[in-house]
Amino acid sequence: MARPRRRMAAAAVVAGCVAACSAPTTDATTDSTTASVVCAGLRTVNNDVVDDVNASVAGIATEQPGDRLPRIIEGVDAIEADLDRWAGEIHDLDLSDGDESVELRRQLHHGIAAARAELVDQRRLFEAGEQTVIDDEVQGVVGIWFNAVEKVVSSLEPEIFRFERREFKQAFLDEPECRNVVQQFVND
Numbered sequence: 001m002a003r004p005r006r007r008m009a010a011a012a013v014v015a016g017c018v019a020a021c022s023a024p025t026t027d028a029t030t031d032s033t034t035a036s037v038v039c040a041g042l043r044t045v046n047n048d049v050v051d052d053v054n055a056s057v058a059g060i061a062t063e064q065p066g067d068r069l070p071r072i073i074e075g076v077d078a079i080e081a082d083l084d085r086w087a088g089e090i091h092d093l094d095l096s097d098g099d100e101s102v103e104l105r106r107q108l109h110h111g112i113a114a115a116r117a118e119l120v121d122q123r124r125l126f127e128a129g130e131q132t133v134i135d136d137e138v139q140g141v142v143g144i145w146f147n148a149v150e151k152v153v154s155s156l157e158p159e160i161f162r163f164e165r166r167e168f169k170q171a172f173l174d175e176p177e178c179r180n181v182v183q184q185f186v187n188d
Helices: 002-022 026-057 065-092 099-128 135-156 166-174
Strands: none
Touching: 026 065, 026 099, 026 135, 026 166, 065 099, 065 135, 099 135
């Protein structure tokens, strides 16, 4: 009679362990959600910036020389609006509680400030230069604009590798949306 009870007790222990052992921890779930939310937002702002820079130069070679630079300046304005929208969203992101989320929000806001500074510098250079972009200079001006936008996008990338907790960093490595929107790193 003792054997069936042991088997039932063992089965109950195994079933309990399977349920408990396979359930993700609260931290892991929170880390995963944080990575997903942050990277989805970063992906959206990156896509918007790319759309705006492409729109600012689409067909620019067919424009009149005096109309080319204003098109690029419109692109600067559009990207500034993208950054403003993202800055407003950062505060409302549903992140885990704790120091990591505070630091992550700080990095995101710092990234926006650096991106804005890059746009301000680029606007100054464009406005201080020749206002007419002749045919031979279109490719160079567009290249300068693309390089500036690359710096803007790179500035937005948080440095997840600076966090100490391995599980937090791993959540960003595991989230597909995080590819190319956070600073690249290896989880040591």
